[in-house]
Amino acid sequence: MFEYPEFATLTRxxxxxxxxxxxxxxxxxxxxxxxxxxxxxxxxxxxxxxxKTVGEARAKGKWLFVPLNPGYVLLLGECGGKVLYHPPDxxxxxxxxxxxxxxxxxFLTATTQMWGAMELYERGEEQERQYVKGMRTTPxxxxxxxxxxxxxxxxxxxxxxxxxxxxxxxxQLIPGLGNAIAQDILFRARLSPKFPVADLSPDQxxxxxxxxVDTVREVTEKGGRYDEVDLxxxxxxxxxxxxxxxxxxxxxxxxxxxxxxxxxxxxxYFCPSCQV
Ligand SMILES: [Zn+2]
Numbered sequence: 001m002f003e004y005p006e007f008a009t010l011t012r013x014x015x016x017x018x019x020x021x022x023x024x025x026x027x028x029x030x031x032x033x034x035x036x037x038x039x040x041x042x043x044x045x046x047x048x049x050x051x052k053t054v055g056e057a058r059a060k061g062k063w064l065f066v067p068l069n070p071g072y073v074l075l076l077g078e079c080g081g082k083v084l085y086h087p088p089d090x091x092x093x094x095x096x097x098x099x100x101x102x103x104x105x106x107f108l109t110a111t112t113q114m115w116g117a118m119e120l121y122e123r124g125e126e127q128e129r130q131y132v133k134g135m136r137t138t139p140x141x142x143x144x145x146x147x148x149x150x151x152x153x154x155x156x157x158x159x160x161x162x163x164x165x166x167x168x169x170x171x172q173l174i175p176g177l178g179n180a181i182a183q184d185i186l187f188r189a190r191l192s193p194k195f196p197v198a199d200l201s202p203d204q205x206x207x208x209x210x211x212x213v214d215t216v217r218e219v220t221e222k223g224g225r226y227d228e229v230d231l232x233x234x235x236x237x238x239x240x241x242x243x244x245x246x247x248x249x250x251x252x253x254x255x256x257x258x259x260x261x262x263x264x265x266x267x268x269y270f271c272p273s274c275q276v
Pocket of ligand 1: 252256
């Protein structure tokens with residue numbers, strides 16, 4: 001699944017490659033998939049996208065906003081899989097959940113892996129969507145300061161009884177993070193996934209803040225994670241330190257064995273010696 005750095009990478013590439021292109025035809029999927037969230041019928045989507053021009057895309061959390069001017073915004077969110085740009089005369093993927101052909105014969109397809117939103121809104125309405133409306137501060141924004149993280153930790157509604165992994169991955173408390181990037185954040189902060197947030201010392205909280213901001217920035221600068229592909233079908237440049245390939249191998253810090261546990265709806269990879 002994409003996390004913020006993958007959406008940010010797609011955004012940057014869309015702005016290089018798609019901005020200013022005019023749509024000849026927009027189509028929803030050719031492959032039924034009950035976990036794709038659409039808000040338009042096939043006919044509506046085709047009618048409303050025809051003749052529109054791609055504006056400047058932006059990403060926030062796990063959402064990608066693509067203005068289709070005048071008047072509309074395409075919203076892709078909470079998805080994984082492939083969002084691909086195709087030069088003229090490329091082969092159309094067999095299965096897709098969205099395909100947009102431009103007047104210069106280039107096209108864009110999106111195929112989600114598990115679930116995800118592919119929705120079209122009148123401009124402004126997208127801000128009212130569940131999970132977009134009221135989204136908390138994200139680590140890519142300057143407002144995500146150490147003091148801000150402390151308010152999340154200290155607030156009984158968000159911090160109390162939560163563990164470090166829970167703080168990073170549950171309830172959209174820190175939008176844009178997911179189970180993949182959370183592993184490396186916890187390793188860098190030297191915290192076990194089950195460490196109780198209420199017990200963080202000021203130094204540990206500061207290390208966690210630094211790990212969140214630095215990891216998000218580094219993965220974004222490297223074009224996303226190695227196990228995801230970008231708009232051009234190229235793998236991202238960020239190789240995770242703590243993932244399934246690390247299990248049973250020496251920890252990069254202490255040489256101890258990296259372990260795997262199942263916890264909070266996903267696998268955790270961590271070093272029991274380094275991460276308290
Ligand atoms: Zn270690």
